[in-house]
Amino acid sequence: MNNDIVVLKGITKKYNEHGLAINNINLSAKSGEMVAIIGESGSGKTTLLNIIGGNIKEYSGHYRLQGKDFNSLSNREKAEKKNKYIGYIIQDYGLIDDQSVYNNVKLPLLFNQDININQIRGLVMSVLEKVNLSKLTDRKVKQLSGGEKQRVAIARAIINRPALVIADEPTAALDTSNTFKIMELLKKINVEEGVTFIIATHNKKVAEMCNRTIVLQDGKIVD
Numbered sequence: 001m002n003n004d005i006v007v008l009k010g011i012t013k014k015y016n017e018h019g020l021a022i023n024n025i026n027l028s029a030k031s032g033e034m035v036a037i038i039g040e041s042g043s044g045k046t047t048l049l050n051i052i053g054g055n056i057k058e059y060s061g062h063y064r065l066q067g068k069d070f071n072s073l074s075n076r077e078k079a080e081k082k083n084k085y086i087g088y089i090i091q092d093y094g095l096i097d098d099q100s101v102y103n104n105v106k107l108p109l110l111f112n113q114d115i116n117i118n119q120i121r122g123l124v125m126s127v128l129e130k131v132n133l134s135k136l137t138d139r140k141v142k143q144l145s146g147g148e149k150q151r152v153a154i155a156r157a158i159i160n161r162p163a164l165v166i167a168d169e170p171t172a173a174l175d176t177s178n179t180f181k182i183m184e185l186l187k188k189i190n191v192e193e194g195v196t197f198i199i200a201t202h203n204k205k206v207a208e209m210c211n212r213t214i215v216l217q218d219g220k221i222v223d
C-alpha cells in the first residue's frame with residue numbers, strides 16, 4: 001500500500017446539459033502533502049473539492065479515500081468518514097453566527113462516537129489554544145473579526161484530528177497580513193501534525209506556500 005490519501009481517476013461531473021464542470025480528472029494527494037488548486041472563476045475548484053469532501057455524490061470515475069472507494073461506502077459510513085477524517089473550511093466560514101466560539105468549535109465532537117462527553121471541554125480548549133483564540137472562547141462569532149472567524153473555522157475543521165483538510169478559498173475574505181497568518185497556521189498544522197491539505201485559492205502567495213500547485217481550466221488539469 002502506498003501513502004496516497006486521495007486518488008481520483010477519470011472523475012467527470014456534469015451539473016446539467018451545459019458542458020462538464022469537471023472533465024476527466026486524475027489526481028492524487030499523498031499523506032502529509034499540502035496541495036493548492038488554482039484556476040479562474042468557474043474552472044471547477046469548488047466542484048472538485050466537494051467531490052473529494054463527499055458533498056457531491058453524483059459523478060463518474062473513481063475516487064478512493066484512504067484506499068477505499070468512497071462511493072461504495074454506505075451513507076452511514078460516508079457520514080462517518082466525513083466527520084472523522086475530513087475537515088472542511090469554506091470561504092464564508094460556515095459558522096453559526098449567533099453562537100459562541102466554543103459552541104461552534106465543539107460541534108463536530110458531538111457527532112463523533114469515539115468522544116466521551118467529559119473529554120469535550122479539554123479538546124475544545126486545546127484546539128482554541130492552537131489557533132490562538134483561548135481568550136475569545138465565549139464570544140459570539142458575529143462579534144469577531146474576519147481573521148478571527150477564519151481561525152474559528154480552522155479550529156472546527158481540525159478538532160476531530162482529521163487526516164485531510166479541504167479548504168475552499170480560506171483566505172479570500174482576509175487582508176494580506178491575515179492571509180499570511182492563516183497560511184502560517186495551516187502550514188504549522190500540516191507540518192507538525194502531518195495533516196494533508198487541499199486548498200483552492202486565487203492567491204498566488206497562498207499557492208506558493210503549498211508543496212504543489214494544480215491548475216484547473218474548464219474542469220481540466222492543465223498544469
Ligand SMILES: Nc1ncnc2c1ncn2[C@@H]1O[C@H](COP(=O)(O)OP(=O)(O)OP(=O)(O)O)[C@@H](O)[C@H]1O
Nearest residue numbers: 015016020021039040041042043044045046047048
Ligand atoms: N450547483 C450547480 N449547478 C449547475 N452548475 C454549477 C453548479 N455549481 C457550479 N456549477 C458550474 O460548474 C462550473 C464550475 O464551478 P465551480 O463552482 O466548481 O468553480 P470554481 O472554480 O470554484 O469558481 P470560483 O473561483 O468562482 O469559486 C461553473 O461553470 C459553474 O457555473
Ligand SMILES: [Mg+2]
Nearest residue numbers: 045046047168
Ligand atoms: Mg469556488
